[in-house]
Amino acid sequence: MKRKIIALLFLLMGCTFLNAAPYSEKIKELLVRLDSLIAQKNTFAMLKEAKIAQLHKLQKDVRTLEERYWLNKNLYDEYCVYNADSAMNYVVDNLNIVYKQNDKYRQMEWKIKKSFLLAATGLLKEAQDELRGVSGGSLPKELLVDYYGQMLYLYSHFNQYTGSEMGTLHEHYAQLERVYKDSLNMVLTPEDPWFLWYKGQVVQGTDSMYVFKERLQKGILNSAFDTRRDAMNAYVLACFYRESDEQENYLTYLIYSAMADVRISNKDIASLEELAGVLFSLGDIDHAYVYMSYCLQNALAYRNRVRVVGISAVQDTIHQIYQER
Template identity: 25%
Template sequence: MHRYISLFISIMSALLFVNPASSKNVIGAEDVKSILNRLDSELDRRDIYLNMRHASIDSLKAIVAGKNISAEERLECLLQLGDSYNVLNTDSALTFYAKGYDLSLSLGLDSVSTRFKLRTATYLPLLAFITEAADRFNAIDRESLPDGLMLEYYDAARQMYSYIASYYINYPEIYDPYMKKSQDAQAKLLPLLEDGSPRFLLNQGEYFFYHQQYSKAKAVLLLLLDRIPEEDNLYARACHLLADIAKARGEHNAYVYYLALSAIADTRGATLEVSSLQELGRIMYLHGDVRHAYDYLSAALSEAVECNAPLRIIQSSNIFPIIESAHKAELRKSTVRIYIVMPIMAVLLAVLAITLYVLHRKNRLMNRMAVKLEEANNTKDVYISQFLNLCSIYMDKLNQFNKMVNRKIITGKVDDLLKLTKQGKFIEEQSKEFYDVFDDAFLHIYPSFVSEVNKLLREEERIILRDGEKLNTDLRIIAFMRLGIEESTRIAQMLNYSVYTIYTYRNKLKNRAISRDTFEEDVMKIKSMA
């Protein structure tokens, strides 16, 4: 009874004392214009917020890598790393959850290992591992869980089933049962949450929304906005729910306003696993605001790819035709500008032709100096040439992939896209092509690289390449080190390996070296071609 009295008081407080930014009874066109301008400014600062999150993550990584840290502290840091990554890069989040699970399991900490298992099951659907997520979750014996884990158990169920349902939003016969499971879990979660806490208010508001009690839902969510900072992920989720409420009520201005506010919160919180910006871009396009539609959809697509979550990539792929239409609209406007600019360009081209003629004459007088300069900068030229070659290849591949995606979407073969992303065949092909180009480029600059590396290794540990092989994984890792790329994270990204795999390779290479302690310094002394 006390719980319901507290809830009633909270709702009444929300109606009377929420902050001005979130308590507008009627949101007008000027409010929408103002919030969209603010969103534009925040998107311009997106990299700043991402760098701040990465700095925080790097600090946690440094703590985990330290020696003076207890097992319990290391486990807590691994959990925080996974939680930091789950809105930034799903692969990385699952990697840290897996490390935490293995460590806690080896220490016999069953409750802690279950926490990591629940986290993993929650976010596996974002990578399209639906069956694996459900199997992992169902393998947990709910009856044997301690009271302290019941909250996390039902929260994981709520989120996991909601993610799974998202894949089937156009198939009600599949979507509805999964959403029912999510809502049932939420109903069991609510009594376990601290009354009046931010998580309680969010889930309470969502519960009211799903039961079409829109006034109660809005009051609770507005109260939540008044209690938490804007960059909090709960703030973004609450605003998205408020947008859904406005949509259900037919309040267009409020719908756009809260979607924009949700996108601002996502941007400030460096959250890439988002849906508000996608939806906002779609609405902008439908209402004729092509500029905002293009900006928001482009940013949303970039974030979906960077987050590497197939669920969001599939959702983004459905918006490709809208992006194309926006492009065409912009091109039509650009055509008019081109007709104006063309005469000016003609004059500039004439000036350029005269300038080139003069430069050509001067160039003949400077041939000898140019030869010497070319010899001095030969290595730099090779770098640039190979880089441009690689860019050309990848631009061509990207264009082919874009055409293929458009064909699949136009023909309704979205499932083929999902299959393609799950199999990873495209990534494997691109990785192999990258290796070939990189090997040629690097060996052109460092022709004696293999023999120089072998001089640093013990005789029985020297690298022997197979027929037709230019560099292997060991040599590529050393090559990146020679190019000054020290971080295992960057090497892992470029070679399409996990950070743990790169770390293992580097450690084994040091063990094979004649001088383990100076191995990396010795690598940096390998000379390029003269």
């Protein structure tokens, strides 16, 4: 794992568009803004904790299972990418509630959420086991996007972590990733609140990407970049620009995505991790070191086992170069 990630860093250093001239004044200004947000991380965390505290105060007024269910849901939403252990507590409690209610729809809804949390913290086999035996044909149509989206998320992580050197197993996960992309595409509609994110993943790397790029641009044109959805939409647009070797736009939207993640205290902060690697490849050791350190702190806090190992490997390389300058 460590050798693979370090090799990826040096592969990035050899990419044509990343060997271009140092980034522009616009990118420098955006990095200053991102630095300012990271400097305010404790303030953002306090705002998040205050919001959570207000929800906890409501617990004393809960009288029924249904009331507890909805309060749990609100707490889960706040904790989801902030504190995985706390989020899981509310997933488990809501699963207990919906099993008591014999509510099959909600049972599947919360099993999908549980699978997401397990995958987000690096427990990929456990995430897979949680949905073992479930298929699209057994689910109500209202849950199909969530289910296929989660399976795509899961197998993209399996595919990423196995690596091409694992041959048949890697190709197996890559094939499953393609299958779930196709399944997601069949049920996805523009009315879905996560349409831009999911559709972006489906078309990335295909000819359809160039057509959808304009729609994605319009969708986030007036974004404040202060929600998880904003972060995800900006990230997938950055990936489009990476695919088409447009360095300026790639860096721009990668930074916007990272800004949104910092504002919401997202601990599973993939955009900033990728940005750190790119800036390292451009020779900006200072930013790479600071950003990767921030990502490592968040991965440790979120207890993402796989991400901690990966970031630590890259951080060791950056730290060594940082000290040798």
